[in-house]
Amino acid sequence: MKRSMFYLLGLLTAMQTVAVCAQKPQDSGPNFSLTIYLFQPGQAEPGQPTFRKIQVDETNISNEPFTERGCLEFQGVFHISVVYNGLPLEEKDASARKKRQEDANNEWCKVMPQKILPGHSWTRYLPFDVDYPLCKPGTYEVTVSRESDPEHPEKSITVKSNTLTIIVPESEGCDLKAVAPKQVVPRGQER
Amino acid sequence: MVTNGCREASLRISSDVARWPCIFGPGAGAEVSLDQQRVASQLTVSVPTGSVTLSDVTIIDSTKITAIVQPMDTDPAETATLILWGKYFGPMVVRAPTRAGTKAAPAAALPADSGAPAGLEWLGQENALILPQPVITCAGASMKCNGNPISVIETDGATPNPQEAVAGQKIVLTTTPTQESLPPGVIITQSVWTVDGKTIGGDKFGPRDSNGSPKSSTVTATVENNTGLTTYWLYPSTSGTPFNVTYYYCVIEVPYVEQCSSTAEAAFQVNGPTGSVAAVLTLPDANNTWEVATQTQACPNPFLIFGGVSMEQPCPGAPDPPGIYFRNDAKADSGKFFWLQIIGSGSERYIAPGLPNPNHVFGPGLDNVDPYYAVDEIGNAYDGPGIELLSDYTIESKALTANMHLMWQAEIDPSHIPVPVGYVNWSISSKATKSGGNKWTLACGHVLTPCPGARATSWASSDTTGPEPDMPTWSTIVPNN
Numbered sequence: 001m002k003r004s005m006f007y008l009l010g011l012l013t014a015m016q017t018v019a020v021c022a023q024k025p026q027d028s029g030p031n032f033s034l035t036i037y038l039f040q041p042g043q044a045e046p047g048q049p050t051f052r053k054i055q056v057d058e059t060n061i062s063n064e065p066f067t068e069r070g071c072l073e074f075q076g077v078f079h080i081s082v083v084y085n086g087l088p089l090e091e092k093d094a095s096a097r098k099k100r101q102e103d104a105n106n107e108w109c110k111v112m113p114q115k116i117l118p119g120h121s122w123t124r125y126l127p128f129d130v131d132y133p134l135c136k137p138g139t140y141e142v143t144v145s146r147e148s149d150p151e152h153p154e155k156s157i158t159v160k161s162n163t164l165t166i167i168v169p170e171s172e173g174c175d176l177k178a179v180a181p182k183q184v185v186p187r188g189q190e191r
Numbered sequence: 192m193v194t195n196g197c198r199e200a201s202l203r204i205s206s207d208v209a210r211w212p213c214i215f216g217p218g219a220g221a222e223v224s225l226d227q228q229r230v231a232s233q234l235t236v237s238v239p240t241g242s243v244t245l246s247d248v249t250i251i252d253s254t255k256i257t258a259i260v261q262p263m264d265t266d267p268a269e270t271a272t273l274i275l276w277g278k279y280f281g282p283m284v285v286r287a288p289t290r291a292g293t294k295a296a297p298a299a300a301l302p303a304d305s306g307a308p309a310g311l312e313w314l315g316q317e318n319a320l321i322l323p324q325p326v327i328t329c330a331g332a333s334m335k336c337n338g339n340p341i342s343v344i345e346t347d348g349a350t351p352n353p354q355e356a357v358a359g360q361k362i363v364l365t366t367t368p369t370q371e372s373l374p375p376g377v378i379i380t381q382s383v384w385t386v387d388g389k390t391i392g393g394d395k396f397g398p399r400d401s402n403g404s405p406k407s408s409t410v411t412a413t414v415e416n417n418t419g420l421t422t423y424w425l426y427p428s429t430s431g432t433p434f435n436v437t438y439y440y441c442v443i444e445v446p447y448v449e450q451c452s453s454t455a456e457a458a459f460q461v462n463g464p465t466g467s468v469a470a471v472l473t474l475p476d477a478n479n480t481w482e483v484a485t486q487t488q489a490c491p492n493p494f495l496i497f498g499g500v501s502m503e504q505p506c507p508g509a510p511d512p513p514g515i516y517f518r519n520d521a522k523a524d525s526g527k528f529f530w531l532q533i534i535g536s537g538s539e540r541y542i543a544p545g546l547p548n549p550n551h552v553f554g555p556g557l558d559n560v561d562p563y564y565a566v567d568e569i570g571n572a573y574d575g576p577g578i579e580l581l582s583d584y585t586i587e588s589k590a591l592t593a594n595m596h597l598m599w600q601a602e603i604d605p606s607h608i609p610v611p612v613g614y615v616n617w618s619i620s621s622k623a624t625k626s627g628g629n630k631w632t633l634a635c636g637h638v639l640t641p642c643p644g645a646r647a648t649s650w651a652s653s654d655t656t657g658p659e660p661d662m663p664t665w666s667t668i669v670p671n672n
Contacts, residue, residue, distance in 0.1 A: 039529075041561070041600065042608040044396045044405070050605065051396040051405055053562075055527075070565070074402060100401040110575055110672065112511045114568045122568045125529075125560075127403025172605065 030148035031062035032116075034161035039125055049133040049174045054080065056144055056161065057121040065118060070111020073124040074104035077150070082132050083141040091131040100127075135174040140166040323368045325438055325455040329354065330419070331363035333606035342455035345437065351458040353433040356424065357526075357601040358463030359610040364420040366438055366455070373442065381441040381451070384415040387434035388461065389653065389661055390422040394608055400668050404561040410662045425610045425661050426653045427463030434459050464523035467613030468597045470647035471516040471571075480514050481621040481642070483580070483631045493631050495587060495623040498575030510575030513565070514619065515647060517572040517595045521612045526601040529609070530572040532558035534669045535592040539578050542586040556669035558593065572597075576619070577672050582629045590620035591671075596652070596663045611652035611661055619645050 037055040044050050056078060060066060072078065076098070082089040091097060116122050126144065134140055142164040149156040327342035336354045343349040356362060370379050390413045397407035413422040418440070428434045435458050441451035484500040486493050494500075498510030519528055534554035542548045566572050578589040594616050598609040620642045622634040635642040650657035 038603050039527075039562070040603050040605065041598075042394050042396060043605060045398075048396065048398055051399075051561075053403060073564075096401070104402075109564075110510065110513070111565045112513065112567070112573075116568055120568055123566065123570075125562055125564065127399075127401075130399045130401065130403040 030157050030159045031060060031064070031066055032148075032159065033059045033061050034144055034146065034159055035059065035121075036142065036144050036161040036164050038164055038166060043172075044174070047174055049129045049135055050168075050172050052129045052134065052166070054126040054128045054142060054144060054164070056124050056126055058116070058124070059121040060116040060118050063118050065115050067113050067115050068122060069113050071104065071109035073126050074101065074109065076101035078124075078126055078144050078146050080126060080128065080131065081143050081145070084136070085138045089132060089140070092133060093131070097131050133174065134166065134168050134172075137168050137170045137173045140168065142166060322440075322442065322452040323372075325440055325452050326367045327436065327438055327455050327457045328365050328367070329363070330365045331361055331606065333360060333602070333604070334362065342438070342457045345454040345456045351435075351456050353458040353460040356459045356461045357607070358424050358427050358461055359599070359601050359608045360423065361606040361608070362420070362422050362424070362459070364436070364438075364457070366418050366440070368440075369418060377442050379418065379440050380443050382416055382418045383439055383441075384413075384420050385435075385437045386413060386415065386420070386422060387436070388428060389425045391425060391662060392422060394662065394664075402560050404557065404559075404668060406668055407666045408557075408561075408664050409666075410664055423608055423610070424459070424461045424463075426461075427465070428459070428461040430460075434461055462524075463601070463610065464521045464526070464528075464599045464612050466521035467649060467651040468595070468615055469518045469520050469649050470595075470615040470617060471518050480619075480645075481633055481635075483623055483633055484577075486629070492582070493580045493629065494577045495580055495589060495621060495631070495633070496575060496577035497589075497619055497621065498577075510577065513573040513575035515574050515615075515617060517574075517597070517615050519570050519572075519597055521597060521599065523599060523601075526599055527603070528570060528597060528599050528612070530563035530566060531561060531596045531598055531663050532563045532572075532574070533594045533596065533663050533665055534558050534671065535594065537576075537591040537593075537669070537671060538589070540586075540588045541581065541584045542588075543584040546583065553669050553671055554592075555665070556667040557665040559668065559670055562598070563595070580623055580625070580629070580631045582625075585625045586622065586634075587631075588620065588622035588634075590618075592616075592618040594659050594663065596659075598663075611663065613649060613651045614657075614659055614663075615647055615649050616658050617647035 035057045037057070039053040039055040041051050056073065058068065080091075082091075114122050128142075132140070132142075144161040145158050147153070147156040148159055324344055325342070326340050328340045329336035329338065331337055334354070334356065341351065341354055343351045366382070373379065392411040392413040394408060394410045396405035397409075398405070400406055413420070420436070420438075424434065435456060437454050437456045439452045439454040480497060482496055482498070482500050484490075484494040484496055496510050497514035499512045500510065517530065521528065534556055536554040537552070539551040539553075540548065541550075563572055565574060572595055574593075574595070576589060576591050578587055580587055594614050596614040597612040599612050600609040601607045620635075622642070623631045624634050625631050634640070650659070652659075652661055
């Protein structure tokens, strides 16, 4: 069932509210750090990129607990940048990603806000190989960032994660064109 | 010399019987025997069709066999060919003279230690194939034993030294001899592995959906009939009781019968997580398990929801508290845990007099995303499905059956796959009725009227009595609340 735009606006408002919750008082810097890892459950069918996601651990580096909202990983709060063999890599389809993030409107999200205690972390998994299929063999360097206070850009600080290096060997290369459905031409209509 | 009977040969025909029939047997002072290095099981003797007859075959032990060989006509051929074979050596062809004056085989054709007397021809290594003993070697880059032979021969009585491995690790084993190393004309017809413990040959993921989750996940069985083996153990072995791996091969050398090698044996001590999962919920009491959340400014319709309603939430898409928690009770020295939920079946029914009554049926498939995303800050998963209560209808209900799987992966690299640890098989259902306006009340799912069929049972994935197969698989993604 589709929910109303009114509901969607409500959700967006709530997201903003929670984002405020994740801040420290101004001019004291961000209260969290980001650490990323490779999440790689296994191999893919031939022609498909290996199934990889980025695990993001958001750690409370302050002395106070704060509350963080769930499903941010689907809603565009985290930004991913990828360098391939030393050069910035364009994502596969930015408009598709934006649409996906707009659609991630809690229609199915059931993640409660979590209170993160000082020194504790909360783990999320970023959709990654959809935007960066890592089909070409080579060295990829991945960094994740997010704003500490997206509602107040003038006060916000961009918090960056560590950089993850992923080496894709020849054996894991993939060719998305190879799995494109074959066009079937009815008999008698061949050119 | 035939006239002097079948003579002794180390490979092995012995007799002092003077004439046909050539009797091999203790009573006649003759036997077909093998030296200890060629001890066989399933020892048999045969003759090519149409040459001589073979009768009264008696297996004495693994080295001795007796029989009567007799020409088929009155003018017998000068030699009779006997074919000896057993499980652990190839067909040895021993040609016995049948008449006096038969020319002996060239001395060069006899092994130096054969002791074969004149009059018997051993046809040599080409035909008397002794199969090389199989050897199992580690060939996986992530394996500590990579490059090392790790097997012993089962019948030697030795115990293989257990190799270290971890559940989900890619185990790659190769063997010798290979087809290329065998003599021409000797063809490997079978390669036979046995592997203790529960294994799979691999798991594969299909194309991604927009959230980056595979639309399908399939598991293949371990192929146990190749000269090499690629497998993944799903569960750890018991301490001190490693998983055994055995291998033997069979060949055929035309025109002779198939025969098989001895069996090589290796062992692996497989480590992994211990413990399992537990469901934490209020069922079957069902007290306050379901709630009807009233509409708010941000949420124009009420919700029937499995769990509590948080005032912090604009809508009860995220219940607080959720109706069920899945607690990770497993422990591992290393690696990472995560969750996967597979929806078995679900339905959302909408009923109103005079209206079409849609029944949204969903499942089976992956619950929204891989990995499962509703996980708290201490690593426990939870769920609280719901259904929006729409003013057009007077009755709405929701039912769901699912399996929440706890997975573990030892290393995040292509040589390690996630393995299942435990799962909770759970079902819920509830119904709400509209009493007036858009005011809804629970028809069941509370302390006075529990909904039927509510249950949650925890299983270790390795428990074969559980309702689910070992590895969670799916062929579609089920978006649902």
